[in-house]
Amino acid sequence: MNPLDSARWPGSDPRTQDPCLGCAGKRFGICHPLDASALDEISHDSDRHCLPAKSVLFREGDAAARAFSVLEGTVKLSRLLPDGRQQVVGFRFRGDLVGYTAGPTYPFDAELLTPGQFCRIERGRLDTLLRRYPLMERRVLDLCLGELAATQEHLVTLARRSAESRVAAFLLGLSDAHRRRGLAQPELPMPMTRGDIGDFLGLTLETVSRTFTAFKRSGWIAEPGGQKLRILDMGMLQSLAAGEMADI
């Protein structure tokens, strides 16, 4: 399981869907398995809204009153540590469910890295819907299981891999997450900063920067600018991510 991508798409190909039409009217995200009448009902319970980059969906510790289905954009989930630094728990993309948690409060901040669109639903309404539509609850369970597998995968990365292996794994994960959603573009958008990546991978931003330049010098990746990234040697990144040592 890809540590960057917690989504699972049983039974249909997400690439054939138009995510921008959102919850109401389209089977997307958690609404994926619903039929027409259920979709009609849910459209009364949720609302869609757009937000600019850097806006905050919620903060760690806020009452977990709403869940968000990501229709478009990239979300950074992070946790503030006692010493003031942050740990990025994950990134979320379209189709992901954000903010449906076990406890009464959100366990992390959710912040937009790009402009985004969301389908927002009250926690209580969602719970009611889950009770009424077992297929939807099943879907949430699947999303949760997928997220769990992704987080465990990420755990292994943090615990055991070298800096270059982590960065390689991150790039591959990002690529995979985007390939499974939008069309496979040669240039994949990478809205996160070196600092974000470092906080995700348990490295400093300097180490991330050094590793990126090393990868670029070796001709394995390129950054054409505009927050885009192009992977030139997928195989090399894969063997790096797998732990094989490369003297850059």
Next chain:
Amino acid sequence: MNPLDSARWPGSDPRTQDPCLGCAGKRFGICHPLDASALDEISHDSDRHCLPAKSVLFREGDAAARAFSVLEGTVKLSRLLPDGRQQVVGFRFRGDLVGYTAGPTYPFDAELLTPGQFCRIERGRLDTLLRRYPLMERRVLDLCLGELAATQEHLVTLARRSAESRVAAFLLGLSDAHRRRGLAQPELPMPMTRGDIGDFLGLTLETVSRTFTAFKRSGWIAEPGGQKLRILDMGMLQSLAAGEMADI
């Protein structure tokens, strides 16, 4: 959320239950929210069995054909890395559900550290039961959400904390996990080896050993033998786990 303890017990106190009676006949683990008739039905679908220490419930990559509800014992979940080392993803105790995963195969090994008892159920039967009993599916979702929160907590530990902070957090987590289940004993059982702990915390067994001896010399913990551990200065461990530096 305690990174060692993914369990959540909504609505009732687990300490009043007799876990050894297991799934059939008692509301325990995933059967927790079921009524009598449902329990009767489930008893035909599951079977109970006992296993000695070091036995393997399943291996990474095996077809995920069965799920296990832990009635007694400690389970180590680990993943074999390409370089031959292992990453311990977590430990599971009584009341936890083991082996119910998103994918068609198990994503990690499950191995017993102590003799254990389990309620075993076929994956397909469990899926059927989940469809029939929404309360049970809801319970599985809650367990999954709890496990997710615990894994994310562990993620932070691995990414950011120092060796002594990790060990302190591990000890506190172990203590908490046991306090929430069995009676709070002054000596808590610790069946895992230094190597297991190191593989859980992303440290070498030598570093774990050194940290344990440092803690013992400082009088914060004691190991009376027999795989038992006694925490002498909980407050000190807490401030260590929180990241405050202590020159041991």
Next chain:
DNA sequence: CGACTTCTTGACCCACATCAACCGACGTGG
């Protein structure tokens, strides 16, 4: 008792953190 596993302790070293300087892009206000 001997075989085996686990634990401990020491010596050494390296990957990465830390500290610091600098660059270019961008926005803002005088």
Next chain:
DNA sequence: CCACGTCGGTTGATGTGGGTCAAGAAGTCG
């Protein structure tokens, strides 16, 4: 228009926490 601040990124110099290697000690079990 330029001066200035800010932010993200790059690069270098230096230090250190914990990995690695190695050798014994201490259980533990047949």
